[in-house]
Amino acid sequence: MPNKRFRDRTEAGRFLAELLRDYGGRDDVVVLALPRGGVPVGYEVAKALGVPLDVFVVRKLGLPGYPELAMGALASGGLVVLDPGVIEALGIDEESVRLVIDAELRELQRREALYRGSGGQPELQGKTVILVDDGLATGSTMRAAALAVRQLNPERVVVAVPVAAEETCNEFRDFVDDVVCGVTPRPFHAVGLWYDDFTQTSDEEVRELLAGAQHAPTRG
Numbered sequence: 001m002p003n004k005r006f007r008d009r010t011e012a013g014r015f016l017a018e019l020l021r022d023y024g025g026r027d028d029v030v031v032l033a034l035p036r037g038g039v040p041v042g043y044e045v046a047k048a049l050g051v052p053l054d055v056f057v058v059r060k061l062g063l064p065g066y067p068e069l070a071m072g073a074l075a076s077g078g079l080v081v082l083d084p085g086v087i088e089a090l091g092i093d094e095e096s097v098r099l100v101i102d103a104e105l106r107e108l109q110r111r112e113a114l115y116r117g118s119g120g121q122p123e124l125q126g127k128t129v130i131l132v133d134d135g136l137a138t139g140s141t142m143r144a145a146a147l148a149v150r151q152l153n154p155e156r157v158v159v160a161v162p163v164a165a166e167e168t169c170n171e172f173r174d175f176v177d178d179v180v181c182g183v184t185p186r187p188f189h190a191v192g193l194w195y196d197d198f199t200q201t202s203d204e205e206v207r208e209l210l211a212g213a214q215h216a217p218t219r220g
Contacts, residue, residue, distance in 0.1 A: 004163075004182075004183045004194070005194050005195065005196060006162060006163070006194060006195050006196070007195075007196050007197065008040075008195060008196065008197040008198075009037065009040035009041050009134050009195070009197075009201070010044055012041050012044075012134060012162035012163070012182070012195070013040060013041035013043060013044025013045055013048075013132075013162070014044045014048065015162055015182055016041060016044070016045055016132070016160055016161070016162045016180070017044055017045045017048035018048075019160070019180050019182060020045060020049060020130065020160055020180060021048075021049070023049055023051070023130060023158070024048070024049040024050055024051070025049070025051075026051065026128070028126065028128050028155065029051045029127065029128045029130065030051060030052045030053075030054065030122055030127050030128070030129055030130070031045050031046040031051055031052065031053045031054070031130045031132055032053075032054055032055065032056040032122075032129055032130070032131050032132070032145075032149070033053065033054075033056070033132045033133070034055070034058055034131065034132065034133040034142065034145055035055050035057055035111060035201070036200070036201035036202070036203065036206050037133065037134040037200070037201050038132050038133035039055060039201060039205070039206045039209050039210070040134075040201060040205070040209060041132050041134050041162060042132035043209040043212070043213055045130065045132055045160070046213055047213070051130075052122065052213070053209075053210065053213035054116070054121070054122045054210070055112075055115050055116065055206065055210065056075065056076050056131065056145050056148070056149065057075070057076045057108050057111050057112050057115070058073055058074070058075045058076070058108075058142075058144050058145045058148075059073065059074045059075075059105075059107055059108045060073055060104075060140070060141060061073055061074060061080075061082070061097075061100050061104055062100065063086070063090065063092065064092060064096045064099075064100060070083070070086075070138075070140050071083050071086045071087050071090075071092065071097070072087075072140075072144075073140055073141055073143070073144035074101060074104050074105060074108055074144070075144045075145050075147070075148035076108070076112065076121060076145075076148060077121070077148050077151060077152070078105070079144065079147060079151060080101060081143065081144040081147055082097070111203070114203055114207070115203070115206055115207060115210060116210075121152075124149065124152040124153070124154045125152065125153040125154065126153070126154070126155050127154050127155060128154065128155055128156040128158065129149050129156070129157050129158065130158045130160050131145050131146060131149065131157065131158065131159050131160065132160050132161065133161050134161065134162065134163075134191060134195075135162060135163045135164055135191030135194065136159075136161050136163075136164035136165060136168045136169065136172075136181070136191070137164075137165055137168065137188070137190060138165075138168065139164075139165075139168040139171060139172065142159055142161075142172070143172075146159060146175065146176050147175075156177040156178065157176045157177055157178075158176065158177060158178040158179070158180065159176050159179050159180070160179075160180040160181075161180070162182040162194075163181070163183050163185065163191060163194045164181040164182075164183075164184055164188075165184065165188040166181075166184035166186065166188070169181040169184060
């Protein structure tokens with residue numbers, strides 16, 4: 001199915017869950033979804049596998065004056081991943097980089113408090129962590145998440161998405177333990193092209209899905 005389209009993130013999550021069924025019913029598995037779009041996908045995966053769901057917040061570090069272009073990313077736990085080639089090529093000074101990091105760190109902390117309340121991050125040491133998003137284009141956000149999760153000593157790190165650029169999927173095979181990309185259409189262009197409904201997921205939807213996952217039964 002090289003050019004499969006998904007109706008919405010819920011359908012994509014159920015499709016992805018089928019590809020991950022070997023991880024189902026295990027007490028050492030946790031799904032970490034990248035907000036916001038990854039959460040509806042991750043919710044369906046966690047529900048189908050009978051495993052816990054949580055969020056792993058990652059923020060793009062945009063170039064000063066051009067926030068849509070990334071010079072790196074910031075992830076839960078405060079890990080900063082920078083692209084020194086971009087920073088040097090454009091002559092961005094250290095103070096400007098620090099200002100962007102500080103602003104995004106405030107937003108990251110706001111989102112973590114909003115989504116998780118007073119609860120801290122889940123214990124990941126010795127776990128199999130499945131990182132889920134709604135798709136991969138360049139993969140910079142997921143790459144930051146995978147690198148940050150590695151610092152928390154999991155047993156295995158799995159990257160799982162319903163749709164992705166094939167080249168990006170292949171790049172992940174070098175530094176995570178398993179990569180599950182549902183479909184890798186050509187030409188790819190953008191994640192949103194492979195969804196009929198790619199409406200932005202709201203903070204409230206994220207909160208509702210996380211609350212629903214907490215009350216869902218897990219397989220023992």
